[in-house]
Amino acid sequence: MATKLGPVLVTGANSGIGLASVLHFAARGWDTWGTVRSADKAEVLATAANDAGVGAHVHPVVLDVSDHDEIVARWPDLPAFHAVVNNAGYSELGAVEEVTAERARRQLDVNLVTPAVIASCALPAMRARRAGRIVNVSSIAGRAAILPMNAWYHASKFGLEAMSDVLRMEVAGFGVQVVVIQPGFFKTGIEPRASAQAAERSTHTDSPYQRAYARMRTTAELIAKVAPPPDLVARTIVHAVETRRPLKRYLVGADALTLAATTPFVPRAVTDTVLRFTADLRGDRRPAGS
Numbered sequence: 617m618a619t620k621l622g623p624v625l626v627t628g629a630n631s632g633i634g635l636a637s638v639l640h641f642a643a644r645g646w647d648t649w650g651t652v653r654s655a656d657k658a659e660v661l662a663t664a665a666n667d668a669g670v671g672a673h674v675h676p677v678v679l680d681v682s683d684h685d686e687i688v689a690r691w692p693d694l695p696a697f698h699a700v701v702n703n704a705g706y707s708e709l710g711a712v713e714e715v716t717a718e719r720a721r722r723q724l725d726v727n728l729v730t731p732a733v734i735a736s737c738a739l740p741a742m743r744a745r746r747a748g749r750i751v752n753v754s755s756i757a758g759r760a761a762i763l764p765m766n767a768w769y770h771a772s773k774f775g776l777e778a779m780s781d782v783l784r785m786e787v788a789g790f791g792v793q794v795v796v797i798q799p800g801f802f803k804t805g806i807e808p809r810a811s812a813q814a815a816e817r818s819t820h821t822d823s824p825y826q827r828a829y830a831r832m833r834t835t836a837e838l839i840a841k842v843a844p845p846p847d848l849v850a851r852t853i854v855h856a857v858e859t860r861r862p863l864k865r866y867l868v869g870a871d872a873l874t875l876a877a878t879t880p881f882v883p884r885a886v887t888d889t890v891l892r893f894t895a896d897l898r899g900d901r902r903p904a905g906s
């Protein structure tokens with residue numbers, strides 16, 4: 617049944633949620649294309665697919681989706697997709713005061729603008745067939761701003777949520793459905809990268825946030841130890857493409873469900889106090905000017 621609907625595309629397919637999604641799609645019989653940023657990463661994807669016995673259904677594409685002009689230029693070489701899964705993303709760690717404008721723009725470019733560019737490229741064929749799915753991988757971080765030192769990641773995911781809501785209204789009349797996935801914490805490549813960024817920043821002795829970066833590092837390491845593998849997210853993504861009537865949003869993971877259920881009822885002042893304490897953001901306790 618699945619193959620009749622046409623192929624699917626997953627961005628950021630060499631690691632974490634993207635890799636798990638490609639393997640789940642392929643195991644369900646979908647002809648699955650996955651973007652990666654280098655030939656070596658294409659090899660990683662191809663090997664994982666072969667090891668899982670689904671190599672024939674998996675097509676790695678070397679395409680850096682952070683380059684919007686490249687996406688547009690390369691799109692005519694790709695098949696008409698039934699579904700695109702905007703998964704590629706990362707977390708730019710740093711206090712608002714210390715993240716440069718260039719790094720902030722890059723975070724928004726990759727996590728927010730890229731999904732819009734991919735959707736723009738995929739939509740003409742979807743509209744022509746009066747069918748298609750656009751799945752945007754957001755986060756619980758797109759629902760509640762709860763992670764100090766992650767303002768730009770939050771901003772990118774809140775933006776992705778808003779863009780997805782508007783896009784859903786714009787394209788529903790053409791038979792195209794837009795779905796948002798909101799995972800909690802899962803064990804992927806994202807936490808080690810965040811932890812390494814925090815470790816690097818925690819060496820900056822002149823930073824007023826040095827203690828918070830050190831705390832961030834230990835927190836990220838702890839999360840990486842206890843977080844579950846990304847298979848549940850991958851299965852949810854495949855379900856969002858296969859089901860006849862997808863939900864607008866899928867919360868994934870016990871932590872995401874708990875946070876979504878509780879945060880609306882906790883006064884923001886309480887949230888701020890608890891999170892500042894947890895993140896070791898108690899500020900400079902020396903007298904002013906000393």
Ligand SMILES: NC(=O)c1ccc[n+]([C@@H]2O[C@H](COP(=O)([O-])OP(=O)(O)OC[C@H]3O[C@@H](n4cnc5c(N)ncnc54)[C@H](OP(=O)(O)O)[C@@H]3O)[C@@H](O)[C@H]2O)c1
Pocket residue numbers: 627628629630631632633634652653657680681682702703704705706707726753754755756798799800801802803804805806807846
């Ligand atoms: N893991 C979680 O706990 C969690 C929770 C909520 C949401 N998410 C979201 O899930 C998505 C997938 O992340 P993941 O957790 O699976 O992390 P991951 O294992 O690090 O995978 C991220 C993927 O995105 C690609 N990517 C990262 N930065 C990129 C850039 N600047 N330009 C182009 N591609 C880039 C990576 O390619 P390279 O290997 O080439 O860098 C990789 O293929 C992200 O959108 C993330 O925000 C993750």
